[in-house]
Amino acid sequence: MSETILELKGIRKAFDGVSVLNGIDLSIDSGEFITLLGSSGCGKTTTLRIVAGLEFPDEGSVILEGQDVTGKSPDKRDVNTVFQNYALFPHMTVAENVAYGLKLRKVPKAEQKKRVAEALELVQLAGYEKRRPAQLSGGQKQRVAIARALVNNPRVLLLDEPLGALDLQLRRQMQIELKRLQKRLGITFIYITHDQEEALNMSDRIAVMHGGVFEQIGTPDQIYDKPRTDYVAKFVGSANVICGTVLRKTGNSLAVAAENGTVFVKVGNEAEYLAGQEVRMAVRSEKLQICEADSEPTSKSRRQESREQEAAKQENEGRGDDSLKGFEQQCPKTTGIPCTVKEISFAGGMLRMAMETESGEELIASRHGIRPDQKVGDHVLVFWDPEAAVLVEKSSVEGANEK
Amino acid sequence: MRSKKRSRVWLAALPLYLFTILFVAGPLIYMVVLSFMSKSDSWGIEAVFTLRNYERIGEPVYRECFVQSLKLAFTTTFLTGLIGYPFGYFMAKLSPSKKRLLLLLIMIPFWTSSLIRLYGWMIILQAKGVLYQTIRFLGFEIKPLKLLYSYPAVVVGMVYALLPFMMLAVYSSVDKMDWNLVEAARDLGASAAKAFWTVTFRLTLPGLLSGVILTFVPSMGLFFIADILGGNKIVLVGSLIQDQLTRGADWPFAAALSVVLMTITTLLLILYRRIANTGELEGIV
Ligand SMILES: Nc1ncnc2c1ncn2[C@@H]1O[C@H](COP(=O)(O)OP(=O)(O)OP(=O)(O)O)[C@@H](O)[C@H]1O
Numbered sequence: 181m182s183e184t185i186l187e188l189k190g191i192r193k194a195f196d197g198v199s200v201l202n203g204i205d206l207s208i209d210s211g212e213f214i215t216l217l218g219s220s221g222c223g224k225t226t227t228l229r230i231v232a233g234l235e236f237p238d239e240g241s242v243i244l245e246g247q248d249v250t251g252k253s254p255d256k257r258d259v260n261t262v263f264q265n266y267a268l269f270p271h272m273t274v275a276e277n278v279a280y281g282l283k284l285r286k287v288p289k290a291e292q293k294k295r296v297a298e299a300l301e302l303v304q305l306a307g308y309e310k311r312r313p314a315q316l317s318g319g320q321k322q323r324v325a326i327a328r329a330l331v332n333n334p335r336v337l338l339l340d341e342p343l344g345a346l347d348l349q350l351r352r353q354m355q356i357e358l359k360r361l362q363k364r365l366g367i368t369f370i371y372i373t374h375d376q377e378e379a380l381n382m383s384d385r386i387a388v389m390h391g392g393v394f395e396q397i398g399t400p401d402q403i404y405d406k407p408r409t410d411y412v413a414k415f416v417g418s419a420n421v422i423c424g425t426v427l428r429k430t431g432n433s434l435a436v437a438a439e440n441g442t443v444f445v446k447v448g449n450e451a452e453y454l455a456g457q458e459v460r461m462a463v464r465s466e467k468l469q470i471c472e473a474d475s476e477p478t479s480k481s482r483r484q485e486s487r488e489q490e491a492a493k494q495e496n497e498g499r500g501d502d503s504l505k506g507f508e509q510q511c512p513k514t515t516g517i518p519c520t521v522k523e524i525s526f527a528g529g530m531l532r533m534a535m536e537t538e539s540g541e542e543l544i545a546s547r548h549g550i551r552p553d554q555k556v557g558d559h560v561l562v563f564w565d566p567e568a569a570v571l572v573e574k575s576s577v578e579g580a581n582e583k
Numbered sequence: 584m585r586s587k588k589r590s591r592v593w594l595a596a597l598p599l600y601l602f603t604i605l606f607v608a609g610p611l612i613y614m615v616v617l618s619f620m621s622k623s624d625s626w627g628i629e630a631v632f633t634l635r636n637y638e639r640i641g642e643p644v645y646r647e648c649f650v651q652s653l654k655l656a657f658t659t660t661f662l663t664g665l666i667g668y669p670f671g672y673f674m675a676k677l678s679p680s681k682k683r684l685l686l687l688l689i690m691i692p693f694w695t696s697s698l699i700r701l702y703g704w705m706i707i708l709q710a711k712g713v714l715y716q717t718i719r720f721l722g723f724e725i726k727p728l729k730l731l732y733s734y735p736a737v738v739v740g741m742v743y744a745l746l747p748f749m750m751l752a753v754y755s756s757v758d759k760m761d762w763n764l765v766e767a768a769r770d771l772g773a774s775a776a777k778a779f780w781t782v783t784f785r786l787t788l789p790g791l792l793s794g795v796i797l798t799f800v801p802s803m804g805l806f807f808i809a810d811i812l813g814g815n816k817i818v819l820v821g822s823l824i825q826d827q828l829t830r831g832a833d834w835p836f837a838a839a840l841s842v843v844l845m846t847i848t849t850l851l852l853i854l855y856r857r858i859a860n861t862g863e864l865e866g867i868v
């Protein structure tokens with residue numbers, strides 16, 4: 181079942197001298213559901229168009245079922261596309277639109293009719309056969325576009341944000357339908373979405389795209405829990421990324437000096453780090469913990485000192501230094517990064533708190549509940565469970581074309 | 584409230600109604616009435632009802648005139664479409680700056696009188712004219728041309744005069760074309776030709792159709808081209824009418840000819856609309 185169906189090798193593409201794809205390598209197994217995830221303008225649609233044959237790469241090759249189809253026209257590839265802008269034929273009815281591919285393939289009339297009906301049933305548009313695209317809502321058009329591509333039962337189906345125009349409920353429903361169908365028919369899906377949740381829910385694998393390259397390709401779990409780069413961590417997990425320098429490693433705990441504080445990250449036992457080495461940590465906003473900073477104003481040097489002590493203590497896994505008692509009770513595991521609360525807002529039952537470190541970096545914390553313990557202007561310490569943080573690399577791309 | 588609004592709309596449209604009644608409906612009715620009157624010997628019209636004018640049109644000479652006019656109009660329209668469609672199509676696919684240049688080139692001839700441009704064609708088509716010279720220059724030994732004052736010369740002149748309308752009509756509809764649709768067709772398995780036929784051509788048909796109307800209707804009446812380039816061999820209804828109005832001084836007969844000409848044109852347009860009417864053409868034809 182897991183033979184390779186599609187391979188992209190070193191694909192490069194530039195428009196008017198502006199490079200959009202900078203070496204895309206991807207190998208997709210038959211029956212796989214792979215999602216291209218990335219911000220607007222990063223080259224997702226362009227990649228899809230190259231697979232479909234609507235655009236030709238400047239460099240690299242497209243291998244479909246073992247055959248090099250790089251220069252072949254779209255009608256010579258067993259690939260169908262659900263276009264981002266639907267591209268329904270305005271002079272044909274819904275049924276004629278869906279039947280278009282079947283008609284070209286000279287499928288017998290009776291079978292055409294049956295398959296069109298099935299496809300429309302699937303996208304919940306039975307009864308709309310006679311309508312014209314102009315008489316449909318955006319979401320309905322989108323579903324006709326899905327039916328029109330799906331009805332041909334292609335080897336690979338390319339879907340460019342196919343659920344973008346649907347309301348949440350219908351979108352959920354269609355997600356489940358599409359996934360089920362994909363499993364049942366064994367069609368390979370290459371799926372584009374902006375919606376991380378959709379990507380995480382539906383995909384076998386996710387390819388996170390950024391500035392015309394893949395930052396990371398992996399299962400949803402890998403992408404979510406072990407982001408490779410700061411970009412992936414930010415884009416998929418909406419994580420905070422904090423830079424720092426290694427202080428020391430004890431067992432599987434790495435102490436890092438960052439933003440005038442000391443924080444800890446859990447790392448592998450074997451991994452080696454040198455003191456002074458620069459690292460980046462990603463911590464998701466819901467993993468950030470917050471406590472009040474010392475209520476009485478302390479001089480910077482004293483804070484520094486206590487942090488050193490704290491770090492030392494962490495190392496010994498021992499606790500109970502008298503001088504830090506009050507602090508200790510609130511922040512039991514680590515010392516933290518001193519911050520000032522800048523903004524508190526609520527969204528979807530979540531409390532969101534934006535804080536600023538002493539060097540001006542922004543950290544975002546979020547948690548359930550709506551009543552904040554802090555108020556704007558409060559001085560706080562931000563810390564986290566060492567297991568909640570991961571080390572990430574710096575993305576090699578400096579936000580190219582993205583907006 | 585509502586009726587007030589409606590009356591105000593009516594009021595705003597009043598000048599339009601007046602204009603239509605005065606300059607369109609009035610003359611038309613006058614013409615129809617005139618066509619049933621008889622000619623008086625002394626340069627005038629007698630208000631005596633007669634069907635004689637219409638009976639005369641049935642005479643072979645005049646009937647032949649109508650047949651020839653229709654034939655020329657069809658030929659002209661067909662050739663104009665054949666040349667104009669691809670031209671308009673490719674023009675719409677050019678880069679914006681080239682488009683503008685081409686549009687300008689199409690417009691420039693309109694700055695001179697069409698009559699003068701027709702004399703230009705005479706110079707080209709003459710027995711030893713520009714065309715003849717050019718062919719000779721290219722090294723072909725030919726006899727002096729017999730093109731001028733022939734049917735082909737008239738067709739050339741008509742196509743030349745009406746081509747811009749066809750090109751612009753096609754151009755404007757191809758220019759509005761959503762090329763994503765062609766991509767979608769290709770993606771669904773259509774060859775380039777099939778995609779053109781099932782999508783591009785179908786969607787630009789309204790342009791072609793309005794081009795056809797813009798060509799066909801005038802070509803029924805453009806008599807001076809036939810007069811100039813066809814000598815007196817080709818007599819079209821248009822020139823017949825003009826002749827009756829001036830030299831013949833038979834206004835009722837001229838009116839009858841006009842009524843029949845208009846009826847034929849209108850009937851053809853209605854028929855054409857029927858054939859072409861597939862929903863999305865509404866408002867264009
Ligand atoms: N035909 C073209 N000519 C010039 N530039 C293009 C063309 N097509 C795409 N681009 C550019 O290539 C870049 C990538 O475009 P692409 O459509 O692949 O983005 P995307 O990832 O699909 O974005 P979105 O999520 O907004 O759809 C953009 O900066 C875009 O402006």
Ligand SMILES: [Mg+2]
Nearest residue numbers: 224225264340
């Ligand atoms: Mg896109």
